[in-house]
Amino acid sequence: MKTTFSAEGRKGWMSLLASASEVRLTELWRDCGADPDCVFLRAPEVGGIMVRGRMGGSGAPFNLGEMTVTRCALSLEDGTVGHGCVQGRSKAKAEIAAKVDALMQTDAAASLRVAVLAPLAAERQAQKDARAAKAAATKVEFFTMVRGED
Template sequence: MTTAETIAARKDRMGVLARSTNARLQERWSVLGIDPDYGLLRGPEFGLVMLRGRIGGTGEAFNIGEATVTRASVKLEDGAVGHAMMLGREPAKAELSAVIDAVCHDAGMAARIDQDLIESIRLELQASDETRRSQTAATRVDFFTMVRGED
């Protein structure tokens, strides 16, 4: 894998981990039977990040508000370092996500984790998103304007 592909795979993996629930992540991780020795480099700790937005897609960026995040960094016995940051206050989830990130520095382990852990969580998230979309679509209201024909 090239460096760009490795970075893209890591970004995708961490995105799935961040969107997963802590309970589901812990459950799927325990099934894998991977239990590396590691030490904490940082955290898990809570903090705030500033959210920024634009109006109309072309407007000037402005600060919307702040969001709580949890981050953690770990170092495995073999020297691999993993980092994780996610919305909310879930220290156990951030720590486990950082461990998964560190373990995935090994290409073989990354392939196993992507296949056995990430893909199953991704499918659950897609199903949940589809359910939410269908529930939202059921409440959709289409507004239209009638032209009176006057000039």
């Protein structure tokens, strides 16, 4: 199974962490054995953001509704800063996301990529593939038959 692991850049791994399930992220984090000492710049806090949309993707923006998010910012002992922002009210998930973000900017990035990010990316790809296969099963192909009239 191919994994389109676009978490090479910070935007990619932040997206991967934010979309991961809390249970799976916590499990992978615990198993990787990395839990650095850190100082909270912003302790995990729950808040809300306004979600905006555009008709057709290019129309005038409109307020679609509000969404609950939890964010966290922390600094490792070496001064590396990590941020986490996740949907929902999970302070633990936001803290783990911030720690992973900070560690991905250090020498621990390679081992963390293998232990945490690669499994999450593989699971995300498997979910996409399953969804695509389910949609493909409902595909209808139309064809035109010759009517016999000349």
